[in-house]
Amino acid sequence: MQTFLVTGGVGFIGSNFILKATKEGWANIINLDKLTYASNPQTLAQLQDDPRYHFVCGDIGNVELLRNLLEQYQPKAIINFTAHTHVDRSILSPEDFIQTNIVGTFQLLEASKIYWEKLSPQKREQFRFLHVSTDEVYGSLSPTDPAFREDTPYAPNSPYAASKAGSDHLVRAYFHTYGLPTLITNCSNNYGPRQFPEKLIPLMILNALHGKPLPIYGDGKNIRDWLYVADHCEALYLILQSSRIGETYNIGGNNEQTNLTVVEKICAILDELAPKPNFRHSSLMTFVKDRPGHDRRYAIDCSKISRDFGWQPKEDFDSGLLKTIQWYLSNPTWVEQVQSDAYARWIQQNYGDRITARSPRKN
Template identity: 80%
Template sequence: MQTFLVTGGMGFIGSNFVLKACKEQWASIINLDKLTYASNYQTLAELEQHPDYTFVRGDICDLELLKDLLEQYKPDAIVNFAAESHVDRSILHPHAFIETNILGTFRLLEASRAYWEKLLGQKRDSFRFLQVSTDEVYGSLNPTDPAFRENTPYAPNSPYAASKAGADHLVRAYYHTYGLPTLTTNCSNNYGPRQFPEKLIPLMILNALNSKPLPIYGDGQNIRDWLYVEDHCDALYQVLQHGRIGETYNIGGNNEQTNLAVVNQICTVLDQLAPKANFQHAELITFVKDRLGHDRRYAIDNSKIQRELGWEPRESFNSGLLKTIQWYLNHTDWVEQVQSGAYQAWIEQNYGDRNSSTAV
């Protein structure tokens, strides 16, 4: 079995990837995560005794820790999910995004290059560095523009998108300059279980369940291409196994929806699964002032990954949304932990006096 070093594996997409990798025996997983506000250790509690899973609390900006982990576990691939990812937070506090997304990726690349250059034979030939990125690096589309392709010029419009674009450029440079066998994926908006409730879909689900306002930016006509997270994880594994070195693969869900349409669909499903006695959930919809630099439309052209690797999404938006809402209804304990901040108190209690390389 291969070994993957997964960075940011306690976050939304990373945790879903780790769970799927362990359950489907893709690889032994070394999960390196800083455990910031959007990470929840309890998300992967079911893997604590799994023989092919190891957790290490640490920061990808810690170069010595990275070198130690690579030397100790000798992974066959590195999958870099570690990133600050919320656009609104990047507008208010851009420094953290530059630190983690650019400097952290640089240090991860440096450690990977030093490790890879010492490998021999098949181990060296099969090694891969996968950069998991976003469609936001491409900027914004007009309603009639063609969807983003892998050769679409980068035009980021937020500090978050710019930091991810910078990281992608570094990954490309390490392939072309040093020959490091890199792969890059740019995905559309993910949704599904275990997503931190500052993002649109879980925020709307939880607000609606608590009869709170459902705030929608501007006129609600901003369009996103929605990708179910497990479909994304399957695509990433296909890219790792069969992608061409140095290439970029766009991953989308073929589900363009306006924000308003998404929220209305959430309300319709909740009216069926968790009805309120006196009103319908859509009555909670409230329009608020638009955020700064709000891109109007994203859309992904999936043709390259479909043609080369045979991947396409399995979930429709309706089926994926139903699974997502049902997960939040069935995991109120997880939601309560996240909303109360109790998991952060647990992290501090459990890790406060330990060094960054503590493994569980």
């Protein structure tokens, strides 16, 4: 069976990809992950004794480690999920994002190029470097603007988005300059099981279950396109099979929703699945001070991946959101493990001073 080196595979999207890859028999997996604050090793505990899976704790910035792993396991593909991803954290601590997302990607590209150049002609032809990125590199859309296409100019507005744009440019440069067979994907907002609860959907689910305020930035009308993580993973595997190296593919869920609508739908589902007497979860909705430079709208045009691979997302937002909430309700141990003291301090730091004079939403 072919082997994939997955970087950042204990994180949200990476772990879902690895679980799907082993279940579907896509490849043997070597998982390189630094185990930062958003990583929960228990996420992949079910693979601990699986001979198709091997975990290595380490940093993509460790060049010697990368070279040893590549020489030892001879992967057919490298899939780079490694990234600091939370916009709010990038505003408070941009240096971490520059170091991991730009410098780390550079080190991974360098090691990959050296490895690829030593392969036999046949293996060089088969090798792929897949870089997983975000739609945030394109900037912000107005309500009437057309959706992001692969040729939309980059216009990042946060340190996170800028660091991902920089990494995308490096990957593109290594293809055009050195011939490294790269692929880039830019996805919309992912959601689903195993997402660290600093992101909107899991944060709202867990706060609501504990009777805590549901903080909504600004007027709540910022729009995002929501992509169920399993659909994203299937798209990535299809793209990996591509012979058209150097390509970029946008991956979206065709599910544009305002943040306010997302939170309202979460509350409505929880009213059914976790009801409390004389209580509606929407009563916890609280508008808070907006974050700096908050992009108004993202939307993804998926026509290229649909045309080239016949891919379409299987989940609409309602079905995917229901599955997501059911997973969090069914996995309290996982939830407890990620809600450390450091997590609680972060939530207080980011949201504690944002509560405005406005009252919580009334029903």
